[in-house]
Amino acid sequence: MKAAVMGYGTIGSGVVTVLETNRDVIAARAGEVIEVSKVLDLRDFPGDPIEKKLVRDYMDIVNDPEIKIVVETMGGVEPAYTFVKAMLEAGKHVTTSNKALVADKGAELIRIAREHNVNFMFEASVGGGIPIIRPLLKCLTGDVIEGIYGIVNGTTNYMLTKMANEGSDFDEVLKEAQAKGYAEKDPTADIEGHDAQRKIAILTSLVAGRQIDYQDIPTEGITKISAADMKYAKVMKRVIKLVAASKKTGDTYSARVAPFMLHEGHPLYHVDDVFNAIMVHGNMLGDGMFYGSGAGSLPTASAVVGDMVDMARHVDKNVYIRWEEEKLILADSTTDSYKFFVRTSDDENTIESAFKDAGYVNAGIDGEIGVVTEEMTQGEFDEAIKKLSDVRSVIRLV
Amino acid sequence: MKAAVMGYGTIGSGVVTVLETNRDVIAARAGEVIEVSKVLDLRDFPGDPIEKKLVRDYMDIVNDPEIKIVVETMGGVEPAYTFVKAMLEAGKHVTTSNKALVADKGAELIRIAREHNVNFMFEASVGGGIPIIRPLLKCLTGDVIEGIYGIVNGTTNYMLTKMANEGSDFDEVLKEAQAKGYAEKDPTADIEGHDAQRKIAILTSLVAGRQIDYQDIPTEGITKISAADMKYAKVMKRVIKLVAASKKTGDTYSARVAPFMLHEGHPLYHVDDVFNAIMVHGNMLGDGMFYGSGAGSLPTASAVVGDMVDMARHVDKNVYIRWEEEKLILADSTTDSYKFFVRTSDDENTIESAFKDAGYVNAGIDGEIGVVTEEMTQGEFDEAIKKLSDVRSVIRLV
Numbered sequence: 001m002k003a004a005v006m007g008y009g010t011i012g013s014g015v016v017t018v019l020e021t022n023r024d025v026i027a028a029r030a031g032e033v034i035e036v037s038k039v040l041d042l043r044d045f046p047g048d049p050i051e052k053k054l055v056r057d058y059m060d061i062v063n064d065p066e067i068k069i070v071v072e073t074m075g076g077v078e079p080a081y082t083f084v085k086a087m088l089e090a091g092k093h094v095t096t097s098n099k100a101l102v103a104d105k106g107a108e109l110i111r112i113a114r115e116h117n118v119n120f121m122f123e124a125s126v127g128g129g130i131p132i133i134r135p136l137l138k139c140l141t142g143d144v145i146e147g148i149y150g151i152v153n154g155t156t157n158y159m160l161t162k163m164a165n166e167g168s169d170f171d172e173v174l175k176e177a178q179a180k181g182y183a184e185k186d187p188t189a190d191i192e193g194h195d196a197q198r199k200i201a202i203l204t205s206l207v208a209g210r211q212i213d214y215q216d217i218p219t220e221g222i223t224k225i226s227a228a229d230m231k232y233a234k235v236m237k238r239v240i241k242l243v244a245a246s247k248k249t250g251d252t253y254s255a256r257v258a259p260f261m262l263h264e265g266h267p268l269y270h271v272d273d274v275f276n277a278i279m280v281h282g283n284m285l286g287d288g289m290f291y292g293s294g295a296g297s298l299p300t301a302s303a304v305v306g307d308m309v310d311m312a313r314h315v316d317k318n319v320y321i322r323w324e325e326e327k328l329i330l331a332d333s334t335t336d337s338y339k340f341f342v343r344t345s346d347d348e349n350t351i352e353s354a355f356k357d358a359g360y361v362n363a364g365i366d367g368e369i370g371v372v373t374e375e376m377t378q379g380e381f382d383e384a385i386k387k388l389s390d391v392r393s394v395i396r397l398v
Numbered sequence: 399m400k401a402a403v404m405g406y407g408t409i410g411s412g413v414v415t416v417l418e419t420n421r422d423v424i425a426a427r428a429g430e431v432i433e434v435s436k437v438l439d440l441r442d443f444p445g446d447p448i449e450k451k452l453v454r455d456y457m458d459i460v461n462d463p464e465i466k467i468v469v470e471t472m473g474g475v476e477p478a479y480t481f482v483k484a485m486l487e488a489g490k491h492v493t494t495s496n497k498a499l500v501a502d503k504g505a506e507l508i509r510i511a512r513e514h515n516v517n518f519m520f521e522a523s524v525g526g527g528i529p530i531i532r533p534l535l536k537c538l539t540g541d542v543i544e545g546i547y548g549i550v551n552g553t554t555n556y557m558l559t560k561m562a563n564e565g566s567d568f569d570e571v572l573k574e575a576q577a578k579g580y581a582e583k584d585p586t587a588d589i590e591g592h593d594a595q596r597k598i599a600i601l602t603s604l605v606a607g608r609q610i611d612y613q614d615i616p617t618e619g620i621t622k623i624s625a626a627d628m629k630y631a632k633v634m635k636r637v638i639k640l641v642a643a644s645k646k647t648g649d650t651y652s653a654r655v656a657p658f659m660l661h662e663g664h665p666l667y668h669v670d671d672v673f674n675a676i677m678v679h680g681n682m683l684g685d686g687m688f689y690g691s692g693a694g695s696l697p698t699a700s701a702v703v704g705d706m707v708d709m710a711r712h713v714d715k716n717v718y719i720r721w722e723e724e725k726l727i728l729a730d731s732t733t734d735s736y737k738f739f740v741r742t743s744d745d746e747n748t749i750e751s752a753f754k755d756a757g758y759v760n761a762g763i764d765g766e767i768g769v770v771t772e773e774m775t776q777g778e779f780d781e782a783i784k785k786l787s788d789v790r791s792v793i794r795l796v
Contacts, residue, residue, distance in 0.1 A: 019540075022540060031718075032544050129680075135529040141703070141708070142707065143420065143700050183558065236769060282527075282700060284699065285690065288528055288529070289689040290689075292687060309539040
C-alpha cells in the first residue's frame with residue numbers, strides 16, 4: 001500500500017518514523033506494508049532518507065494511481081483544503097492532524113469522501129495521540145453525550161502547571177516555554193484559546209452530528225491569569241486550567257473555552273504539564289475520560305498512522321461519519337450557570353450589593369479580597385459585576 | 399433491526415433500558431431502529447415490559463431469521479459458550495459483556511464469527527463502559543504496546559479506597575461493600591483477583607494478537623491487605639491499588655495481577671472508588687489512559703449497545719480482529735523487576751543480610767518496621783526474603 005505525506009514538518013516526519021519503526025506490526029494490522037512513496041514539501045531535506053521522494057507539486061500525488069492514502073500535516077486551511085479536496089476527488093483516502101482544516105471544512109470533506117467512496121479521517125486533530133474522535137464515533141454510540149470538558153492544549157497546560165507550582169507570572173513562564181520549544185514564537189493561537197476553540201468545535205460537531213462554527217464559541221485565553229490568581233486557587237484547594245467545554249442544552253449545545261478553577265475531585269484536576277485529557281459525560285455511561293500525550297511529533301503521528309491502518313482495512317468502503325454541513329446554532333451562552341471567583345478591592349457592602357451570597361477567600365494579598373459568588377447565569381453575573389468599581393480577575397468555578 | 403438479549407440480569411436489563419432511552423439517537427447512528435424482540439431467561443419477570451418477549455430455549459432465537467444481533471449477558475463460560483457459538487453459526491452477530499467467556503473462548507469465537515461473516519464483539523468485557531477494546535484494536539494500531547496497567551475491578555478499588563480513607567480493616571470494608579451491593583455475596587472472584595486476571599488476559603491477547611491463558615498469569619488478591627499496610631502507604635505518600643499489568647518482554651509479555659503501592663505521580667494514583675482506569679504505554683504514543691465507570695448496569699450496557707450499533711453498520715461485513723488461537727507462552731514472571739515493600743519485626747542485621755540497600759519506613763506501629771528493598775527481580779526477592787524470620791506483608795512498588 002503506497003502512501004504520500006503532505007508537509008514534512010514535526011508531525012509529517014513523525015509519521016514516516018512511526019511507519020518505519022513499527023513496520024512489521026503495522027503490516028500485520030493493516031494487512032500489508034504501508035510505504036510512503038512521495039513527500040510533498042517546498043523545502044529541501046538534504047541527507048534525509050525521504051530526499052528522493054520529495055515532490056513540489058501536489059498534482060504529482062493526485063496523478064499517482066498507486067497512492068491510495070494521503071497524510072495531510074501541513075496545517076492551516078489553505079492550501080491544505082485545496083490539496084485534500086483534490087486527493088479525495090481522485091479517490092484517495094486522506095487523514096489529517098490539522099484542526100484548523102477540520103474545524104472549518106470537516107463536514108464538507110466528509111461528504112466529498114463519501115461521494116467518492118473513500119475516507120476522510122482526523123483522529124490526530126484533537127488530543128494528539130489520545131484516541132478521542134474514534135471513541136466518540138464508534139464506541140459511545142449508545143449514549144447521548146451531555147457534556148465534554150477537555151484540556152486540549154498542551155502549551156497552556158504546561159504554562160498553568162508551571163505557574164501553579166512555582167508561583168511565577170505569566171510572561172516569565174511564556175518565555176521559558178518558548179525557550180523549551182513548548183510554545184511557538186507567536187504563541188497567540190495557544191494562549192488566546194483559538195487552538196482549543198477549534199478542537200471543542202470539532203468534538204461538539206461530532207457529538208451533535210451537525211456543523212458547529214468555532215467562531216460562535218465564546219473564548220478566553222490564559223493571558224490574564226496571574227501569580228495572584230494562583231495564590232487564591234491554592235487557598236481554595238483548586239487548580240486553574242484552560243478548559244474547552246460543551247454541554248447539551250435542549251436540542252443544541254452551549255460551548256465555551258476559558259480558564260476554570262477546578263475542585264480537587266474533578267477528573268481534570270490532576271492533568272498536568274503538556275498532557276491533555278478529555279472528559280465525556282454520557283447519559284448512560286456517566287463520566288469517562290481519555291488522557292495522554294496531546295501533542296508532540298510521535299504521539300500525534302501515532303494517531304495519524306492509526307487512521308492509515310483503518311483506511312488500509314477499509315480501502316473499498318466509506319466508514320460513515322455523521323457530521324452534516326447544516327450549521328447548528330449554539331445556545332445563548334449568557335444562560336450558562338456558574339459560580340464565579342472575583343478579585344476586588346471593593347468593600348463588603350459594595351460586594352454584597354452585587355452578590356447576595358458571596359463567600360470570601362483571603363490569600364494574604366494586601367488591599368484586595370477574593371469573592372466566590374452564588375451560582376448564577378453568565379448574564380446575571382455580567383449585570384452584577386457592574387456594581388463593583390474594581391475587578392482584578394474573574395474566573396469561573398467547576 | 400431485530401435483536402435478542404440472553405440473560406436479563408443487571409446488564410441485560412440495562413441494555414434494554416439504554417436502547418429505549420436513547421432510541422432516536424441510536425437509530426440515527428445505527429442507520430435504523432434496533433429493537434429487542436426476544437429475551438432469553440429462565441426466570442419470570444411479571445409486569446416487566448419484556449414479559450411477552452421472554453423465551454426459555456435459546457433455539458427460539460437461533461431459529462428466528464429476523465434476529466440479526468444477539469447480546470450475551472448471562473456470565474460464565476457455560477452455557478453461554480454453547481449459545482453464542484450457535485448464534486454465530488446461524489449467521490447472527492454477537493456482543494458480550496462476559497469476561498469469563500471472552501478470556502476462555504475469545505480467539506475461537508472470533509474465528510467462528512469470521513468464518514460466518516458476522517462479528518463477535520466484547521467491548522463491555524473489560525472496563526465496563528470505558529472504551530478500551532476498540533481503542534486498542536482500532537486506534538493504537540500504529541504503536542507497539544509495551545505495557546498495560548489497569549485498575550479493572552471496581553469492587554476491590556472501592557474497598558481499597560475505603561480502607562485508605564477510613565483506616566478500617568479488610569473484613570469490615572468487605573461487609574460494608576456487600577451491604578451496599580458493591581461486592582457479591584461470594585466475593586471470591588473479585589477479592590482474589592480472578593476477575594482482573596481474566597481482563598488482563600483479554601487485553602494482553604489483543605495486544606499480542608495471540609491467545610494468553612489467564613491461568614498462566616500470577617495473581618494475588620487483596621485479602622492480605624490490612625489497615626497497617628495502609629498506614630505505611632500513607633507515610634510513603636503512596637496508595638495501594640489492585641493492578642492488572644502486562645509488559646512486553648522480548649517477543650512475549652509478562653503479566654501479573656497484584657496489589658501495588660503506586661507513587662503520587664502515577665496516572666492510576668487518583669483512580670478511586672468504583673472507577674476503573676487502564677493505562678497503556680505505546681512505543682510511539684507514550685502513556686495514554688482510559689478512565690470511567692468500570693461496572694454498573696447502564697455504563698456496561700452502554701458499551702454493549704456501542705457494539706450493537708457497530709454491528710448494525712457492518713451487518714454484511716466481518717470486522718477483522720487479530721487474536722489467533724495459538725497460545726503465547728508468557729515470559730517467566732520471576733524475572734520481573736520491582737522494588738518491594740516488606741513489613742517485619744526482624745532486626746536491622748537480619749534485614750540487611752537479605753536486602754543490601756534497604757530503606758526504612760516507620761509508621762509508628764510498635765514492634766515492626768517497613769522496609770523498601772532495592773530494585774530486584776522477583777526470583778531474587780523470593781530467595782532473599784527467606785532470610786527474614788517474620789514477614790507481615792509484601793507489596794510491590796511502582
